[in-house]
Structures are given as C-alpha cells and as structure tokens.
Amino acid sequence: MVSSQSSQSTQTPSETELILLSGASRGALLEKIAALQSFCAKHPHDSLGDLAFTLATQETPSEMRLTLVASSVADLEKKLTRASERLQDSNCRQIRDVQGIYFFENPLGREGQVAALFPGEGAPYLGMIGDLPSHFPEVAQVISQCDEMTRSGGQAQLSRFLSVPEEADQRSQLEQELGGLGNTMFSVLMVDWALHDLFRSLGITPDAVAGHSAGELAALWVSGSLVGQLELEELRQTMDFLDTDEQSADSESVLLAVGASRESMQELLVEVSTEFGYAADASPLFLAMDNCPHQTVLIGPPEAMAKVAEVLRERKTMHERLPFNRPYHTPLFEPQMGPMARMFDRMQFQVPKIPLYSCTTGRPFPHEPDAIRELAMSHWIRRVEFSQxxxxxxxxxxxxxxxxxxxxxxxxxxSDILRGREFLAVSADVQRHSGLTQLHHVLGQLFAQHVPMQPAALYRHRELKTIAWNSKMLAPVPL
Known part of the structure; x- marks a missing residue:
C-alpha cells in the first residue's frame, strides 16, 4: 500500500532506549557488560540516546547477545547488574524479563523462519501505535496518506483514532465511531501496513505471512499476491454499505467469544441444535473462529444463542457477547457477500512472492490467481482456522x-496454540506500553534471537553522536 524512505529528522523525546550488547562467548559478553557498568557509574548524566546510538552503530553483532530496554542511565545500570548476575550462572540459558532484559543462548533465528501476522477486526483501539508517527516519518506518511484517502471520500480523518481524548464524552464518541465497520476495517489495515513499513525500514523481512480475518487483506498485499495498491477507500465504502445493510436487516446474529476449546464448543452447539430441533445439516449455529485452545467464537440466532450463553454460565465458562452482529466466517454471511464479491472481482492477483498462509485452509495459498481470489473471498463465509x-x-x-x-x-x-514447543511470539503494539517502548522490546527480543536487522536504521531520523564508552570500539556501521 504505502512505501517510504525519509531522511527527515525527528527530535521527539524518547522515554526509553534500546541497548544492544554482544560478545563472541558468554565470557566476552560479561566483559562488555562490566565495561558498560563502569561507564554508567562514571557518567550517570550522559545521554542514554547517544549511548544506544553508539552501540547500534559501532558494535558488530556476534554470537552471544544481550539486549536491554532502559529509561535512564541509572535504570540501565540496574538492569546490567541483574543481567550480569544471571549470566554468571552457567545454567542460565535464557533471560526474558518483561522489564526489558533479553538473552537467548540458543537463538531461534539461526535456523527458524520469521512469520508476520496481521490482525483484523477486533484489534483496533483508541491510541493504537501511540507515539510512533512522531518518531518515524515512515509511519507518519502512511497515516497521512490514509487520512487523505478518507478526506477525498468525504470522511473524517482516521488519525483521530490514534490518540485518547481526556474528556469521557469525547472518548465514548470516538469509540462508537471506531466500532463502525468501515472505520474499524480501514483503521486496522492502516496500522497493519504502517507497522509493516516501519519494520521493513529496519531491515526485518518475514519469511512467511498470514492474516486473521480482515488481516488477510494485509497479508495478501505484503506477500505480493495482490497486484498494485489495495484501494482502501473502496474497502471502506464496501464495509460502510455492509454496516448500513446490517443495521436495516430484519434478523441478526449473536456472537459469543468463549474461553473454551473447539471440541467442547462443537459438542455444545450439537446439544443446543438438537434441543431446538435443528437438522444436523441445517443448523444456524456455527463455530466461526478457532482462535486457540482457549478461545472460540460462536455465532447463531438470538434465541438459540441465549441458550448457549445459559449453558456456559451454568458451566462457569468464561464468555463475552461481541458488540456486533455480523455473521462473518459462516454461511450466514453469504447473502451479504454481493459488495465483497464485486470488490474482489476488481482486484488483480498473482503468485505470492513469499509464502502466504490461508486462515481458511491453514495451508499456503494456491499458486493460480483465480484460485487465490476464490479462496480469499470464501474466507468471509468459512471458519477461521487460526489454530491449525x-x-x-x-x-x-x-x-x-x-x-x-x-x-x-x-x-x-x-502462545496458547504452541504451548510446550520452541517459539517466540511478539506483538509490535500493545496497550500497556507506548509505541516506541514496545518497539524497543520487540526489536530487543528479535536481535537477541539473531533475526537479521539493521539496528542503525532505528536512529536515522535522530540527531545523536557517538561516545567513547569502550576503548575497544569497532569501526562504525553505516547508517
């Protein structure tokens, strides 16, 4: 959708910095830690940004890697001490401290592949990606171009959803607007692509891609399967039409997110279908999403779903009614597929340039353009098989x-699906951290896992200087 390279300088203050250290062996890494501890003790008022910049641009990554996310030189010194104490224990194989200390003796990035996952409807929230547009022109440009698309269509700017108003009434109004189908679809795809552009600018390229529900549109584009640009304004208009059609419909569906396994919920739907006299091959009750072993999404008519909810309460099974009645990923949505089908008919598809997995079949997409179109379109009336x-x-x-x-x-x-296996799952955006701080945590884990990247690119929009923290500094890495 949007690609950008910018040399624009940004001087927005950073609440945290990413510190990268490495050594040829654990002993060499411990020596680096000791040298940096000594520097921090002697220079408590030096710029943490300059230090982070120096380490990213002057140090050549080697076998043993430690990364830290710190808010000050004093905070860094404390975390270095904790890391040193743990690494001196030869039994320590990894450190994954949520406060911002990461080390993996057997990194997954040496041989394992990296997949990019793109979320869909249900992911957007007020304040998503936070301060990233102010730090990275690549992100700001995506937001600006999406705002221009909505302005040209006579709509309010999508960027209004990237901040959280102080006034409760304003927050409530914006949350209601974000819940509209056009806004929620457009905004999640905007953020998906903005983050993709950002990580690509940092030299991180996935070996495979996939999307969940509407996020599959982002995956189709990123993989190169969707030719040209996805017309987001057309997508927004299509979704707005569906939203209006849904609100005027005589019947509605009820959606429940349930904290239970697929198998147990399929059994429950059979029980309720039998009680209501539904034929086995004509029941309007569906398991629409198999998200993970502890979450499924059920869809059906109000009366039968009320019975489902009653049984769940009796069994003390966690569940939540979702705030919309669109029967996505079930045959119930087929009568509303007209606008979607017309939109897909206007799209041009080709063989993906990187492996693209289908959330419908659980397997890679086929290599025939017409088959790709058919599978992508059928995703909206078939179950989400995310677990598989x-x-x-x-x-x-x-x-x-x-x-x-x-x-x-x-x-x-x-994390739920692969419990007990070797893997790393990280999200570029979470509500508990600012956009930049979460980026630091993610990049820190990826670097420690030996995922190829260009750490120096993190600073191309900042005016920082190198500092002589270590007399054994190596030749600079070009920006």
Whole structure:
C-alpha cells in the first residue's frame, strides 16, 4: 500500500532506549557488560540516546547477545547488574524479563523462519501505535496518506483514532465511531501496513505471512499476491454499505467469544441444535473462529444463542457477547457477500512472492490467481482456522511470530496454540506500553534471537553522536 524512505529528522523525546550488547562467548559478553557498568557509574548524566546510538552503530553483532530496554542511565545500570548476575550462572540459558532484559543462548533465528501476522477486526483501539508517527516519518506518511484517502471520500480523518481524548464524552464518541465497520476495517489495515513499513525500514523481512480475518487483506498485499495498491477507500465504502445493510436487516446474529476449546464448543452447539430441533445439516449455529485452545467464537440466532450463553454460565465458562452482529466466517454471511464479491472481482492477483498462509485452509495459498481470489473471498463465509494454521506454520519451520498490528491478540493466541514447543511470539503494539517502548522490546527480543536487522536504521531520523564508552570500539556501521 504505502512505501517510504525519509531522511527527515525527528527530535521527539524518547522515554526509553534500546541497548544492544554482544560478545563472541558468554565470557566476552560479561566483559562488555562490566565495561558498560563502569561507564554508567562514571557518567550517570550522559545521554542514554547517544549511548544506544553508539552501540547500534559501532558494535558488530556476534554470537552471544544481550539486549536491554532502559529509561535512564541509572535504570540501565540496574538492569546490567541483574543481567550480569544471571549470566554468571552457567545454567542460565535464557533471560526474558518483561522489564526489558533479553538473552537467548540458543537463538531461534539461526535456523527458524520469521512469520508476520496481521490482525483484523477486533484489534483496533483508541491510541493504537501511540507515539510512533512522531518518531518515524515512515509511519507518519502512511497515516497521512490514509487520512487523505478518507478526506477525498468525504470522511473524517482516521488519525483521530490514534490518540485518547481526556474528556469521557469525547472518548465514548470516538469509540462508537471506531466500532463502525468501515472505520474499524480501514483503521486496522492502516496500522497493519504502517507497522509493516516501519519494520521493513529496519531491515526485518518475514519469511512467511498470514492474516486473521480482515488481516488477510494485509497479508495478501505484503506477500505480493495482490497486484498494485489495495484501494482502501473502496474497502471502506464496501464495509460502510455492509454496516448500513446490517443495521436495516430484519434478523441478526449473536456472537459469543468463549474461553473454551473447539471440541467442547462443537459438542455444545450439537446439544443446543438438537434441543431446538435443528437438522444436523441445517443448523444456524456455527463455530466461526478457532482462535486457540482457549478461545472460540460462536455465532447463531438470538434465541438459540441465549441458550448457549445459559449453558456456559451454568458451566462457569468464561464468555463475552461481541458488540456486533455480523455473521462473518459462516454461511450466514453469504447473502451479504454481493459488495465483497464485486470488490474482489476488481482486484488483480498473482503468485505470492513469499509464502502466504490461508486462515481458511491453514495451508499456503494456491499458486493460480483465480484460485487465490476464490479462496480469499470464501474466507468471509468459512471458519477461521487460526489454530491449525499456526501449527502448520510451526511444522513448516516458522519459529518466530511477529504480529504487525494493534493490541496483540494474535500473539496471545499463538502462545496458547504452541504451548510446550520452541517459539517466540511478539506483538509490535500493545496497550500497556507506548509505541516506541514496545518497539524497543520487540526489536530487543528479535536481535537477541539473531533475526537479521539493521539496528542503525532505528536512529536515522535522530540527531545523536557517538561516545567513547569502550576503548575497544569497532569501526562504525553505516547508517
């Protein structure tokens, strides 16, 4: 959708910095840690940004890697001490401290593949990606171009959803607007692509891609399967039409997100279908999404779904009614597929340039353009098989799953699906961190896992200087 390279300088203050250290052996890494501890003790008021910049541009990555996310020189010194204490224990094989300390003795990036995952509807929230547009012109340009698309269509700017108003009434109004089908689809794809452009600018390219629900549109584009640019304004208009059609419909569907396995929920739907006299091959109750072992999404008519909810309450099974009634990923949505089908008919498809997995079949997309179109379109009336897709990707060699989109739901799903196996799942955006701080945490883990990247590119929009923290500094890495 949007590609950009910019040399524009940004001087927005950074609340955290990413510190990268490495050594040929654990002993060499411990020596680096000791040298940096000594520097921090002697220079407590030096710029943490200059230090981070120096380490990213002057140090050549080697075998043993430690990364830290720090808010100050004092914070860095404390984390270096904790890391040193743990690494001096030869039994320590990895450190994954959520405060920002990362080390992996057997990194997955040496041989394992990296997959990019793109979330869809249900992921957007007010304030998503936070301060990233102010730090990275690549991100700001994507947002600006999407705003221009909405302006040309006579709509309000999507960027209004990237901040959280202080006034409760304003927040409530924006949340209601974000819930509209056109806005939620357009905004999640905008953020998906903005994050993709950002990570690509940092030298991180996935070996495979996949999307969840509407996120599959982003995956189709990123893989090169969708020719040219996806017309987001046309997508927004299509979704707005569906939203209006849904609101005027005589009947509605109820959607429940349930904290239970696919198998148990399929049994429950059979029980309720039998009680309501539905024929086995004509029941309007569907398991629409198999997200992970502990989350499924059920869809059906209000009366029968009320019975489903009653049974779930009796069994003390966690569940939540979702705030919309669109029967996506079931045959119930087929009567509303007209606008979607016309949109897909106008798209041009080709063989993906990198492996593209289908969230419908759980397998890679076919290599025939017409078959790609048919499968992508049928995704909207067929079950989301996210669990099976992730298991298949892992079987095919993917070990690192990078979620490029808001909130981090897919990262949680992957962690549940692959529990007990070797993998890393990280999200580029979460609500508990600012955009930049979460970026630092993600890049820190990827670097420590030996994922190829260009750390120096993180600073191409900042005016920083190198500092002599270590007399054994190597030749600079070009920006």
């Amino acid at each position: 897709m992730i298991r298949n990707m892992h079987d095919d060699g993917v070990r690192i799953f990078l979620e490029l989109g808001p909130r981090g739901n897919l990262t949680s799903f992957v």
